[in-house]
Amino acid sequence: MASATLTVERSVARAPSRAVSKAFDGAHRFLVPVLILVVWQALDSFGWINARLMPSPIRVAEAFWQLLVTGQLLGNLWISLVRVAVGLGIGVFLGIAFGLFAGLSRFGENTVDSTLQMVRTLPHLALIPLFILWFGIGETPKIALIALGSVFPVYLNLFAGIRAVDRKVIEAATTLDLTRAEIIWNVILPGALPSFLVGLRYAVGIAWLTLVVAEQVNANSGIGYLVMNARDFLETDVIFVGLIIYAILGLTTDQMVRAIERRALAWRPTFTDAQQPNRRAA
Amino acid sequence: MMTALQSHTPVLDEPRVTRGEAAVSIRGLTRSFGGPNILDDLDLELEAGSFTALLGRSGSGKSTLLRTLAGLDTAPAGTVSVPDRRAVVFQEPRLLPWKKVWRNVSLGLRRGDARARASAALSELGLSHRLDAWPLTLSGGEAQRVALARALVREPKLMLLDEPFAALDALTRLRMQALVGKLWQMHDLTVLLVTHDVDEALLLADRAVVLIDGRIGADVAIPLDRPRHHGDPEFIRLRQQLLGTLGIDENGLDGGG
Structure with a gap:
């Protein structure tokens, strides 16, 4: 009993200092990225780097604002999002279907596993030329490629x-x-869930990667199109906006998973444990 | 911790009188997995309401026998007759970590209010405060008591215990042994306890069956009064007898099993 009261007192006493150190940790983690932005802006402002090739953070922000108010950004963002959502949806659905079929029965494993293992070794991006010949340059090849990569x-x-x-x-x-x-x-599916979710996170990452490549090879809409178009007009600031958008999208979807x-x-x-640190002690 | 037990019917202090009819009947059971016979033309009957300890060295076939009785290994037709309502507690709790404690206990219950029944069984084992806990937050002893509750809630006729205390620390093991003894006396249960531990058998069981190479090497009645004490001369005598059957002297020499 005495030891129990002791631990409680100690944890109460420690609580504020822990909160402070947590806040400090949070701030610490942002220190270097902020520093990089400041140095980058300084280099541009003093004219030490070619602003045409490497726009300053402020110019990138301005370009971002321009794209936003003209509606270009949201329109293209929406198109890219739909491509990823549909492609990923198809890929994840097929991945689950094949996974259940092969995982739950020897018959299923013998039926699909060898084929899938063989196709898996093929880099799916290498299929772009073929998909363009098969499906044209519309939405189909892009969605098919994203689906294939995430299966x-x-x-x-x-x-x-x-x-x-x-x-x-x-x-x-x-x-x-x-x-x-x-x-x-009750047993097998919940037991396989952690592993499935790892697979889902990989699939989401691959879906974005595939989108970038597919939209840059041939597209007349989407974030990738925006970026390739900007290249033709030497708008490096717009290219940077595109890169940042990709980063934010990848991060957001990963956080969702x-x-x-x-x-x-x-x-x-x-x-x-993170939520109830003292549970295990009981 | 185990106070919940004391609110029930008084615990009997004498060996329970069994009813003579067989709850389990095994006739000529032979099992092998490609090599020598693990179980060799085995005959065994367990009286309804009895508490039998099944002893044996590693590889003597005791786990195979328990698995056969649990229905995990199929037996040749006509050799094994067991009650339909059986429950098994293994050495590890084998709980589903993704289900809360009460859902683990109520898993597979088809009638009645599952949560109420799980709650009653957990209370009996002194775990009413852990109903909504995740299994991975339990201590070893708690988890094993949840496994016992999961077995009890099915109101089994036959309870199969496969070295259920082997992985627990010494103090928790003593508590669990007392608990299982009480559960047996309060419920209409036939218990088969597989164990390495001769003392455990002598504390709990009213019969010890020693398996040697897939056959019954010894079948010893344990007519000791309860509660039992390690220092009781008869306890010591039976201990030496059983250890002798297992091929070990009291100093643990000539073991090898």
Whole structure:
């Protein structure tokens, strides 16, 4: 009992200093990026670098504002978002379908795994010329390419996740008289979820990467088109805006998947501990 | 910690009188996995309501026997007769980490208010405050008590315990042994406890069956009064007898198992 009161007192006493150090940590992490911006702006302002090739942060911000008010940015952003959403949706759906089929049955594994493993070794971006010949230069080749790129991380991780579920836990569930469907729903799928979510994060990253390449090879709309167009007119500031948009999009979608992880994997101590640090002690 | 138990029916202090009918009946069970027979023409009956300890060295076939009784290994038709309502507790708790404690306990229940039944079983094991906890936040002893609750909530006729205390620390193990003894006395249960530990068998069981090379090497009644004490001369005598059957003297020499 005495030790319990002691720990409580200590944690109360430490709480404010912990908050301060956390705030300091947060500020510390932003220090270097801010410094880089300042130095970059200074270099431009003093004319030490060619402003045509390397626009200053302020000029990039101005270009961003221009693109925003003329509506170019949001229109093209929307088109790019739709491409990724549709392509990723198809890819993830197929990845889940193949992953479940191969993961849950030997028959399924023998049917699809060897083929998928072979196609996987092909860099999907190498198919661009072929896709242009097959599907033209419209939306289809871009969406197909994004879908193709995102199928494999989902498939591989879901398949591995299903197969890695602890045999012993499945056995215990069998002794509780669960049907096969109930075991799949209650044991195997939740057990494979962490691995699936890792695959999903990879898929999201690949989807953006594929979008960049696909839009730069041939497009008359989208962020990639904006960037290639800017190259033709030597608008480096617009190119920078495009790069920043890509970074923000990638970061945002990754954070979305992580938010899903935090919710869906709340049972893992790594997540619960952060919220309730003293739970394990009991 | 285990106070919840004391609010129930008084605990019997004498060996429970069993009813004579067999809850488990095994006739001529032979099992092999390609090599020598793991179980070799085994005959065994467990009286309804009895508490039997199954002892044996590693590889003696005791785990195979328990798995067969649990329905995890299929037995040749006609050799094994067990109650439909069975429950197993393994050495590890084997909980589903992604389900809260009460959902682990109620998993597979098809009738009635699942949460209420899980809650009742967990209260009986002194875990009513852990209903909504995640399994990975439990201590080893708590997790194993959840596994016991998960077995009990099914109101089994036959409870199969596969070295359920082997992975616990010494103090927790003593508590868990007492707990299992009480659960057996309060419920209409036939218990088969697989263990390495002769003392554990003598503390809990009223019969010890020693498996040697897939056959019954010894079948010893344990007619000791409860609660039992390690210092009791009869306890010591039975201990030496069982260790002798297992091929080890009391100093642990000539072990090798």
